Amino acid sequence: MKTALIIIDIQKDYFEGGKYPLVNPLAAAQNAYMLLQCFREHGGHHVHVQHIALEPDATFLVKGESGSDIHDSVAHFVGEPIVYKHEANSFLNTNLLELLKEWEVERVVICGMMTHMCVDATARAAADLGFQVIIAEDACATRNLKYGETTIPADHVHKAFLAALTSYGKVMKSTEIIALLAAEMVK
Secondary structure, three states: OOEEEEEEOOEHHHOOOOOOOOEOHHHHHHHHHHHHHHHHHOOOEEEEEEEOEOOOOOOOOEOOOHHHOEOHHHOOOOOOOEEEEOOOOOOOOOOHHHHHHHOOOOEEEEEEEOHHHHHHHHHHHHHHOOOEEEEEEEEEEEOOEEEOOEEEOHHHHHHHHHHHHOOOOEEEOHHHHHHHHHHHHHO
């Protein structure tokens, strides 16, 4: 089955010292890098998605600022495709769907930032568009959220959204995804 890796918004503003740091983004990025290297080494299709905020009052991922750059942990190589987006859903008003169709992709592996926002929106859209979806649970990160006077810890946010996403696809650890892909290559 033709599978593509979608690396969503692993950008500098989400890391320590950035304008919108997440909880444990480096651990997630390291797992995303492991997946990326697997796809690179085996000639698998992969695409970086980079969010660029266009709103005049945007406070992070601002066009032209270094915080919107792809983080070094999953550095983009020359020749690798990048999809630029301005919405949470990586398919909305981008060329991502056309790219995946061109590659004849049937299944996507999704990782990146933020679990509760862009990962969630993209995974749901991918399923709605007919792709089989795998979310790399340990290659995604999020942040604490606040609702009224209640602060929801990032770990709870992350797990709640992953639990909901099991209705749209499989949620697996990065090593499990690599093992699955390796087993399929042997067949």
